Amino acid sequence: EGSGRRVVAVGAGLAGLGAAQRLRGHGSLRLLEAASRAGGRVCTRPFASGLAEMGAHWIHGPSPGNPVFCLASRYGLLGPEAAREENQQVEAGGHPPMPSVTYGSSGKVLNPKAVREARDLFYALLASTRAFQGSKEPPWPSVGQYVRAEIARTVPTMAGGQDDARQLQLAVLAACLKLECCISGTHSMDLVGLEPFGEYVSLPGLDCTFPGGYSSLAERLLSDLPEGTVLLNKAVRTIQWQGSFREEGDDARVFPVRVECEDGDVFLADHVIITVPLGFLKERHQEFFQPPLPDRKAQAIRSLGFGTNNKIFLEFEQPFWEPEQQLLEVVWEDESPLEEPSADLEANWFKKLIGFVVLQPPEQHGHVLCGFIAGKESEHMETLSDAEVLSAMTHVLRTMTGNPSLPAPRSVLRSRWHSAPYTRGSYSYVAVGSSGEDIDVLAQPLPEDPRDPRPLQLLFAGEATHRTFYSTTHGALLSGWREAERLNQLFQAPVPAPQS
Ligand code: 6YU
Known part of the structure; x- marks a missing residue:
């Protein structure tokens, strides 16, 4: 020394x-x-028969420009899929595609074509925010206000003007905004600045896990x-x-x-x-x-x-989903991005949950779903007991599948990043x-x-x-x-x- x-x-x-x-x-x-x-915030815990990532989940953009990917490859920590050249070249723009099924709150699987149409509109809007980078006078202060104003403009022509179909489009768009809250780690996209939004860089590569x-x-x-x-x-x-x-x-x-x-x-x-x-x-x-x-x-x-995004892991005796499904999304069919969300956290916190990622492969993890939930609702979830969270999740799943006797999950594990005294949230925006x-x-x-x-x-x-x-x-x-x-x-x- x-x-x-x-x-x-x-x-x-x-x-x-x-x-x-x-x-x-x-x-x-x-x-x-x-x-x-x-x-x-990199924190792996044992859960069910496998592992649960309480914090960081994926390598975002695993390709040669990503130093986490490079180190992990050098140390031999990745599976064979991640190392494939083709995977490193996929341009997902931060929203990697996953085989998914979308459940509605009426207990039915929603029409994939209608869901795709709404989602395509949402991602086109999100991509168009890049145009405001460096702009002295962006049309709105926040990403949320901009996206909602654009949605309001397209409402008259949406879904050929049919009321039911239009309501479904709006409900899917509301779900897209919640997903974006998880990605940005924020309570509402109305808090995320529009002008600087495009500075965040997505690297190429199909997101992978460890x-x-x-x-x-x-x-x-x-x-x-x-x-x-x-x-x-x-x-x-x-x-x-x-x-x-x-x-x-x-x-x-x-x-x-x-x-x-x-x-x-x-x-x-x-x-x-x-x-x-x-x-x-x-x-x-x-x-x-x-x-x-x-x-x-x-x-x-x-x-x-600096906001909150948490995960809720649920272990099941038997899967109720199909083996090829990787993402189970939930859409509350009466919601719309043009209406104020409910402020009653106690009654409605679970409606902020975007759905569940299926942990793969089941031979390693058992039958485990990982739910994501952001914002004040997520912070409220941190104050509840495991039993209360498990019961709310069972209610969501029974509503979505339309099966009132769907067996409750066997066990639950969730992150609590907002309460963690040396973190106080999940990540920055x-x-x-x-x-x-x-x-x-x-x-x-x-x-x-x-x-x-x-x-x-x-x-x-x-x-x-x-x-x-x-x-x-x-x-x-x-x-x-x-x-x-x-x-x-x-x-x-x-x-x-x-x-x-
Ligand atoms: C990623 C992903 N991912 C999910 C969730 C979370 C995060 N991230 P650390 O906190 O690690 O270290 C600081 C240490 O300091 C800590 O150990 C403390 O205990 C200690 N400390 C504090 N106070 C102290 C004191 N007083 N004395 C001593 N020690 C003290 N990132 O790449 N892929 O899938 C996710 C996700 C639930 C919580 C993530 C993900 C974020 C990373 O985990 C995080 O950035 C790093 O681990 C932080 O490391 P660090 O060293 O800085 O702090 C347009 C636009 C888009 C905007 N964003 C889009 C990107 C999407 C981000 N994705 C996240 C998604 C998930 C699911």
Whole structure:
């Protein structure tokens, strides 16, 4: 260690692990993690006869430009399908096709042609939002308002003007908006900024999963680090910067940063890489940093979006779906994107659920469905007991299949990302009132003045700091690499001669 620089990283998710992987050995590195495991929002748990991904599910866009895909391939963590060249070239634009069946609330399977028609309209509208990127005067502040206004314009000609068919189209469009809430991790698309929406980049490739669990990637990264680098159950309480701190009994060295943990342990450092989730920063940044962050940074933390998307896993004795079906969607046939959704969370929270992904293959997982639900309804779900969630899900499934005696699931497991004290939600989005510029401000190291004699005291990584890949594992990993590289550059730079 000696006179080498001391680096502390806070958070052992993919950003923190990625930073640790890339930081070249100049001095010492400690990675402090609040939880009892590494991985953060990458979190695989045993469930039924297989595994459940509580956080990240897919590699979005598995192709050579995706560093998570590249690492996972190199480590041999992917199945043979994922590695196929053809799969890497599929352009799904963030909405990979899956063999699906759409149930309506009248207990019938909806006409696939009608469903497709509504969905095609929705995706055409969503794609047209790209045109507003960089626009000074977008027609609406949010994606939701824009899409709904466009839907309202097409209503008169929709479904040949037939009332019933038109209502079905509207109900499917309402379901599409809920799915988009899950994808963007938000309560409502009315909160997602229209102008910056097109900055998010979808990589080519057919989304794939990790046969041994997403956590196999985090574990592999962890095992490559020198023993003792990562300290678990080490929640950081405060980070003091711009200070002059000395180790007891060692007056020779002065450190600008002091990291204090909840358990009273203290770490002095030259550089701290902060990878805590934006949800945690939103709640805690004022006491967490001493002195507080500069206004611009605090403003970016406040204005960027961070919402909730949760999963509900249900295990069944026997499948009620067909073996080839991969996605079971639900549509509440009386809903419309042109009407206000119900505000009665207690009575109606489960209607926000978009449906279920079938975990494949059943030989590995058993008969397991994974439901997705976003927003305030999802946060309400977190406050309920397992029995209450299981009963609501049974009600949804019986309504959709029109089978009042459909056997209830055997067991349930759900994520609770909003209640998690060191996450406070699922992932970030660019909210109305913020822009891609705020992401760059969030990513900017401190102190701001590049000529500061003690540069790069605080560095910021994590998915919410990646301008084009926010909300993903590859965005998180790249952000960690980016900050490690920033320090590597500093360590390589010749130390400036003292000015006389
Ligand atoms: C992806 C996917 N996916 C579903 C769900 C979730 C997420 N994501 P971490 O939080 O991992 O690490 C920080 C650590 O810091 C953590 O361990 C804390 O305990 C610790 N910490 C906090 N405070 C501390 C303190 N005080 N002291 C010490 N330690 C502290 N991504 O690629 N594919 O399928 C999904 C999904 C339910 C919750 C996802 C997915 C997001 C990723 O999981 C996430 O970005 C990274 O894991 C974060 O890593 P990190 O290191 O930054 O933080 C147009 C437009 C479109 C907008 N988006 C479209 C993209 C769609 C996103 N898809 C998500 C979908 C699912 C299903």
